[in-house]
Amino acid sequence: PIALTKALKVGQPTEVDTNVAAVINKKAFDKTLGYIQEGIGEGGYVVAGGNGDETSGYFIEPTVIDNVKPGDIIEQEEIFAPVLAVIKARDFDHALEIANGTEFGLTGAVYSASEERLERARRDFHVGNLYLNRKCTGALVGVHPFGGFN
Template identity: 55%
Template structure:
């Protein structure tokens, strides 16, 4: 009551980030980008890859390579520098992620992980489900943990359609040697931070403006000059001379 201005809000919220893999691509780069994006920090990053949308021509080969790379990840006490993955943050996250793993077992094909151990910490094996439908819960809902959902598509246009069909729009990546498709993604992949031929995580605030579309945020970009406009009032002035 009594205020004469609207309160401004800058919000960075969730994501259901996807890596799109074209049929003309570097297979090794695709698999490595997916695994690193999905399981770094136990998948507890708003920018983490939780969906891999792969062209049918390279699907089986990449899925197998993702499986191999995921199973090779080391899990344990993160104080040990040789360990890649530690535990998830708390009991609530542990419970939620395990619930989604059980959902995944009914929606897709489990190819890695799927187990957990809460005896000495909240440890969850990096988990991968393949052959998911675009509107399955694992492809739509934010999990915020080490769970990856993989979907097969017939074309790059279908990959973009599936990539855009969640309520979020934070980060995304495209792995392709096709310049036309990379340019198409620039125009049509509706994410605030788009990465081409690299993983979808790793933006450094202060160097790369970061922020998402749709329910991922307020379209602001932390780390960019336009961010300052949200803290200022613009005045337009004209004078007849």
């Protein structure tokens, strides 16, 4: 997964081979870089990306931060940029506890071969859009529920 993240092409949205375009403005650019630094300051470490380039737009490399702990700022706040926080859970119960331990609850996903775990997620994962064994993006405004608070 890290190699795939590093292989993503950052560029202009008009270029057909671009995977990740710029964030919307300077404020979002600075805020995202601040989140990355906050994640590092709280004990996380960058395993992919972590840099920005504003020479021809407000580009942030797709960033993966490992060793994030429940309660860390980058685990608690929604970052509307290509930043992924990796949080290790002891087991499925702990993973649900972590997921439900944030203020936000717009979208979540569970991948499992266990029907019991999938059913448990349906019952106990407190999000507006829950995806089971599929990607956790693709909700349609006006079709799916939005609200996003636990």
